[in-house]
Amino acid sequence: MDWSIQEIARHAGTTSRALRHYGDIGLLAPSRIGSNGYRYYDEQALVKLQRILLLRDLGLGLPAIAGVLTASTEPVAALGTHLDWLRRERDRLARQIAAVEETLKALKGGEQLMAEKMFDGFDHTQYQEEVEERWGKEAYATSDAWWRSMSDAEKAKWQERVSALGSDWAAAAESGIAPDSDGAQTLAERHVQWLSSIPGTPGAVKEYVTGLGDMYVADERFAANYGGVAGAEFVRDALAVYADRHL
Amino acid sequence: MDWSIQEIARHAGTTSRALRHYGDIGLLAPSRIGSNGYRYYDEQALVKLQRILLLRDLGLGLPAIAGVLTASTEPVAALGTHLDWLRRERDRLARQIAAVEETLKALKGGEQLMAEKMFDGFDHTQYQEEVEERWGKEAYATSDAWWRSMSDAEKAKWQERVSALGSDWAAAAESGIAPDSDGAQTLAERHVQWLSSIPGTPGAVKEYVTGLGDMYVADERFAANYGGVAGAEFVRDALAVYADRHL
DNA sequence: GATAAAGGTTTACGCTGCGTCAAGGTCAAG
DNA sequence: CTTGACCTTGACGCAGCGTAAACCTTTATC
Numbered sequence: 001m002d003w004s005i006q007e008i009a010r011h012a013g014t015t016s017r018a019l020r021h022y023g024d025i026g027l028l029a030p031s032r033i034g035s036n037g038y039r040y041y042d043e044q045a046l047v048k049l050q051r052i053l054l055l056r057d058l059g060l061g062l063p064a065i066a067g068v069l070t071a072s073t074e075p076v077a078a079l080g081t082h083l084d085w086l087r088r089e090r091d092r093l094a095r096q097i098a099a100v101e102e103t104l105k106a107l108k109g110g111e112q113l114m115a116e117k118m119f120d121g122f123d124h125t126q127y128q129e130e131v132e133e134r135w136g137k138e139a140y141a142t143s144d145a146w147w148r149s150m151s152d153a154e155k156a157k158w159q160e161r162v163s164a165l166g167s168d169w170a171a172a173a174e175s176g177i178a179p180d181s182d183g184a185q186t187l188a189e190r191h192v193q194w195l196s197s198i199p200g201t202p203g204a205v206k207e208y209v210t211g212l213g214d215m216y217v218a219d220e221r222f223a224a225n226y227g228g229v230a231g232a233e234f235v236r237d238a239l240a241v242y243a244d245r246h247l
Numbered sequence: 248m249d250w251s252i253q254e255i256a257r258h259a260g261t262t263s264r265a266l267r268h269y270g271d272i273g274l275l276a277p278s279r280i281g282s283n284g285y286r287y288y289d290e291q292a293l294v295k296l297q298r299i300l301l302l303r304d305l306g307l308g309l310p311a312i313a314g315v316l317t318a319s320t321e322p323v324a325a326l327g328t329h330l331d332w333l334r335r336e337r338d339r340l341a342r343q344i345a346a347v348e349e350t351l352k353a354l355k356g357g358e359q360l361m362a363e364k365m366f367d368g369f370d371h372t373q374y375q376e377e378v379e380e381r382w383g384k385e386a387y388a389t390s391d392a393w394w395r396s397m398s399d400a401e402k403a404k405w406q407e408r409v410s411a412l413g414s415d416w417a418a419a420a421e422s423g424i425a426p427d428s429d430g431a432q433t434l435a436e437r438h439v440q441w442l443s444s445i446p447g448t449p450g451a452v453k454e455y456v457t458g459l460g461d462m463y464v465a466d467e468r469f470a471a472n473y474g475g476v477a478g479a480e481f482v483r484d485a486l487a488v489y490a491d492r493h494l
Numbered sequence: 495g496a497t498a499a500a501g502g503t504t505t506a507c508g509c510t511g512c513g514t515c516a517a518g519g520t521c522a523a524g
Numbered sequence: 525c526t527t528g529a530c531c532t533t534g535a536c537g538c539a540g541c542g543t544a545a546a547c548c549t550t551t552a553t554c
Binding site: 193 | 257258260305306322326329330333334336340341346348350354355440443
């Protein structure tokens with residue numbers, strides 16, 4: 001009482017190719033192989049195949065399925081792990097959808113929306129003098145050209161990154177951890193990397209970084225981005241430690 | 248004013264490997280290649296790279312990004328298409344999560360829950376005589392062994408499929424479409440495939456399929472699964488047409 | 495008994511986006 | 525001259541099969 005590969009494939013709602021694949025990876029061997037090389041499957045194999053397909057429908061990977069089938073893994077454990085992964089994936093997708101929606105909205109809304117929010121409040125024209133004075137005209141021109149070349153979508157995304165960094169700093173400052181703690185230093189590293197990604201700036205240069213830290217504290221327009229003066233002080237201290245250690 | 252591959256990679260927050268990859272696929276070429284073969288990137292390249300990374304962060308595929316960069320695709324269109332895909336993926340994940348959760352619940356809940364709901368109301372012991380009479384003792388024994396060998400999770404999944412099929416039939420019947428319409432015939436095919444997946448049954452045999460159709464109408468315990476007698480009649484007619492055409 | 499239609503076999507590339515060796519040049523520093 | 529850091533070009537690996545390619549077997553038909 002057995003079936004050919006096509007027959008069992010139709011029975012179970014899959015393809016002969018998949019069955020050969022399962023055979024290749026040792027997940028489900030034919031119950032019998034004819035002298036002509038044909039694969040034949042019996043009822044036991046069909047039952048096993050249905051278990052495989054069921055678990056696969058739930059999204060489990062073939063190795064995980066193999067674990068369950070050989071009883072080397074508890075089904076509950078395997079599905080539990082899998083469920084965690086599914087939920088993380090769902091959350092990731094949800095965030096990505098939100099980001100794309102925002103980007104699209106910005107794209108359709110027009111350009112000038114972004115102009116004021118540049119660099120998260122760091123308007124190019126508004127701060128032009130300051131930047132030129134501190135870092136030279138060249139730096140400003142380069143940075144400006146860079147910003148202008150970005151599309152709205154890119155500007156929006158940039159904004160997102162900037163504000164994410166800002167709120168992370170604010171949260172860290174409020175949590176009461178030390179500026180030289182691992183958590184704060186991780187943020188400092190992100191901050192420096194972010195700075196380095198702006199063309200026309202000195203990037204990861206000690207004086208530049210510490211100088212900026214001072215500026216954040218001194219100028220409340222900047223401080224606002226990090227949860228006020230207290231937050232800015234935290235940022236400054238963390239950056240100073242980081243610069244001292246790595247730059 | 249240009250950077251080495253590592254430098255620009257750190258600037259932009261990616262890896263040198265990715266940059267080589269982008270070069271290989273023609274997405275972003277180095278602005279200059281030294282006599283030693285080293286890749287160098289200038290500011291224009293950095294800007295382009297940042298656009299690439301931004302779009303990639305939104306989940307766009309590299310080919311789609313290439314389309315946007317070469318201005319052969321509207322960013323709004325590309326992101327719109329992408330958004331649709333993201334949403335479908337999210338929905339698929341949500342359904343899968345629900346399925347896994349249900350399966351887990353069933354697994355943890357114990358075994359006897361399923362025993363009565365077998366075959367969506369088609370309890371083995373309850374209908375044993377009927378099955379034996381119609382299809383012989385062997386068929387029943389085979390089918391029974393098959394069912395018993397399944398885990399709760401598998402039984403649950405099976406239930407799900409059965410009830411999905413039933414409600415699809417009921418909906419089709421109520422929608423007023425003809426039994427020989429494409430929609431109904433698609434369901435008939437699913438139905439036959441489902442039947443074929445039960446070991447010990449004749450499977451896709453004309454007499455078996457049409458006979459079952461008659462049984463669904465004659466026995467209201469079965470008819471209930473398809474939205475009552477009217478639904479069962481619809482199923483019977485659709486199956487008859489299908490059997491006539493394909494079996 | 496010849497022939498054609500189904501169905502079977504193995505072998506192997508393709509897809510996504512790089513990570514990760516492998517094997518070996520280049521370059522600045524000690 | 526030697527390290528060590530950084531660069532190069534291949535090329536495999538991953539998940540799960542889809543999809544030819546090239547070639548037998550079995551089955552149905554004439």
